[in-house]
Amino acid sequence: MAEMSAFWHKEYNESTISWPTDNRMLEELDLERHGVHGKLVAYNDTYKIVDYNIEGLTVSVTELHKGKATRGHSHPHAECYFFKTDAGIRLGHTHYEVKAGQLLMVKPKQFHRVYAMPDKEAIFVCVFEGKRDESKHAFDSRDF
Numbered sequence: 001m002a003e004m005s006a007f008w009h010k011e012y013n014e015s016t017i018s019w020p021t022d023n024r025m026l027e028e029l030d031l032e033r034h035g036v037h038g039k040l041v042a043y044n045d046t047y048k049i050v051d052y053n054i055e056g057l058t059v060s061v062t063e064l065h066k067g068k069a070t071r072g073h074s075h076p077h078a079e080c081y082f083f084k085t086d087a088g089i090r091l092g093h094t095h096y097e098v099k100a101g102q103l104l105m106v107k108p109k110q111f112h113r114v115y116a117m118p119d120k121e122a123i124f125v126c127v128f129e130g131k132r133d134e135s136k137h138a139f140d141s142r143d144f
Contacts (some may be wrong), residue, residue, distance in 0.1 A: 041132060046070075051132055058131055064114060064122040072113035079106045079128040081114075087122035088115035 038050040041060070046068045052059040064070060064087070072090065081089075083098050090096075090113040091106065098104065106112045116122035 053131060056129060058126075058128050060126045060128075060132070062114075062122075062124055062126065064116040064124070066116055066121050067118040069115045070113055072111060074109050074111045076108055077128050077130065078108050079112075079126050080104075081106065082125045082127075084123040084125070085120060086117060087124065088117070089113065090115070 036052050036054055038052045038061070041049040041051050043049075046065060047070065048063045050061050052061075062070070080103065082103050083100055085100050087098050088095060089098055089104070090111070092111055095115075114122060114124065
């Protein structure tokens, strides 16, 4: 896998944006405490996804289980990903490693898929405009 920072610099002509990886950012993102309630979108053997809708934006928190991957997809809108843990991501035909604390942008119509490491779950936050098309993330209540 290529280093994400190399991708970021090449594609966006900027340096990688990183935050401390001591989890303070996500702890401070305690949306429930501020009256913003999440909706469980998926919960199965691959991942748990909770979406928060705030002023026309969706803030989606995903816990991707060890060794699992999201469904690869693309869509007409851009997304911004913040990684709480190390992970892998495929953008187009290229795989990259991302480190905890990195932020990256997925362009509109760009294929992408996130991978968890075999020994560690991946946790990330994705922000995009509008609401999720829930028909693509239907889950079976038997998964609980």
